Amino acid sequence: MPERVLKNLRGIGHEVVNGIWRLGYASRFFLLTLARSATSFRRFGLTIKEIYFAGVLSLIIIIVSGLFVGMVLALQGYETLQKYGAAEAVGTLVALSLTRELGPVVAALLFASRAGSAMTAEIGLMKATEQITAMEMMAVDPIARVIGPRFWGGVLSMPLLAAMFSVVGVFGGYLIAVVLIGVDEGAFWSQMQNAVDFRQDVVNGVIKSMVFGVAVTAIALFEGYDAPPTAEGVSGATTRTVVTSSLAILGLDFVLTAFMFKGI
Amino acid sequence: MERTVLDLWVGIFVAAGIAALLVLALKVGSAGTTFNVGETYRVAAEFDNIGGLKVRAPVKSAGVVVGRVDDIQFENQRFVARVVMKIDQRYQFPKDTSVSILTSGLLGEQYIGLEAGGDSAMLKDGDKLKITQSAVVLEKLIGQFLYNKAAEGGAK
Structure with missing residues (x-):
């Protein structure tokens, strides 16, 4: 009996030590990336290429999802609001939900699964085919390059x-509420403009998306760099990227919201 | 992919992103009313009860928004609420302007209404408005109504 207890305890201890070690490794990796990012700006062509892969190629999914999220919000919001005779407030509802929460969060979730997973797979495969080692051999710093x-x-x-x-x-909300349902256009925009504050809502949304961007890319790159150089290793790392970054986005979103909107 | 095509796409992407931020700021939000901070003057008023008035609530005169509530504080010497308003420099009001806290709609938000007086001297930055009317508290109104009904019943 005590043998078994000891074994279990050792198992727990092993997991905790491993987790903390990995966290430390990830933080060092992150700091190293920041410290050696001068190359990314000196040779900005490299960064432009990555903006193309991460940003431009994600445009389609972002735009289509945004359109549908806005349309669904307007439909559902209208259903409830018109019971209280406040159908014009549907613009406020759509704009506030999008700028404060849904815009940054859903865009970051899509970004994690569209661009983050691709980054992890690419770097994991580069490692598996020993391209990263080859770079080191040629005295090219893989972290900078x-x-x-x-x-x-x-x-x-x-x-x-x-x-x-x-x-x-x-x-999308405008299309559904004004064009399809026939909410008054002037009231739709003016109520929205009254309710959405530049500093409080728009700037906070942008700050959120910046934080999510740092979190998602850092997680994706670390998982790729840390992936075991096998087919299973790369597939596991890609899965972990999507799961970990989605959880990180939702957790960070709660913390940021609690700080930003505590007085309201 | 060729470098120039890549640059073009990234350029379009960044331009569209910045345009989206501008639309959020100007069309969706109301950056226009928050930016003109330099062109306002501040006046204060004291109320017995401000009801549900909040900072950034509109200050209206004749139904037109002329300013915003800037600060609300409790005055501990005389136990009243001290409300500071920022009013657009383009709109000048006489010194004896009366201020009241009104409600837009039955359950709507509360705002401050300004009613111009007849004084020839105009309000300056830092002035205090003396004629104020507090917010209507629904419970007090109902209580008063019931009290009047009871008094009528007793008189008969």
Whole structure:
């Protein structure tokens, strides 16, 4: 009996030590990426290429999802609001939900599964085929040359994608509420403009999406760099990227919201 | 992919993103009314009860928004609420303007209504408005109504 207890305890201890070690490794990796990111700006062409892969290629999914999220919000909001004779407030509802929460969060979730997983798979495969080792052999720093541009490409793309998601969503809400249902157009926009505050809602949404961008790209790059150099290793790392970054987005969103909107 | 095509796409992407931010700021939000901070003057007023008035609530005169509530504090010497308003410099009001807290709609938000007086001197930055009317508290109103009904019943 005591043998078994000891074994279980040792198992728990092993997990905790491993987890903390990995966390420390990830933080060092993150700091190293920041410290060696000068290359990403000196050779900005590299970063532009990564903005293309992370940002431009995510545009379609971001725009289509934003449009549908806005349209569904308007339909559902209208259903409830018109019971209280406040159908014009549907613009406020759509715009506030999108700028404060849904824009940054859903765009970041899509970004994690569209661009984050691709980054992890790419870097994991580069490692499995020993391209990263080959770079080190040629005295090229893989963190400066491979990781840095991807990191900055993702961080720069994320706020822009989230802003586009919100704008397209508001447009979708406008299509449903004004064009389809026939809510008064002037009231739709003016109530929205009265309720949405630039500093409180728009800027806070942008800050959120920046934080999510840093979190998602850092997680994706670390998982790729840390992946065991096998087919299973890369597939496991890709899965972990999506799961971990989605959880990180939702957790960070709660913390940021609690700080930003505590007085309201 | 060729470098120039890549640059073009990224350029379009970044331009569209910045345009989206501008739309959020100007069309969805109301950055226009928050930015003109330099062109306002501040006046204060004291109320016995401000009801549900909040900071950033509109200040209206004749139904037109002329300013915003800037600060609300409790005055501990005389136990009243001290409300500071920022009013647009373009709109000048006489010194004896009366201030009241009104409600838009039955359950709507509360705002401050300004009613111009007849004084020839205009309000300046830092002035205090003396004629104020507090917010209507529904419970007090109902209580008063019931009390009047009871008094009528007793008189008969």
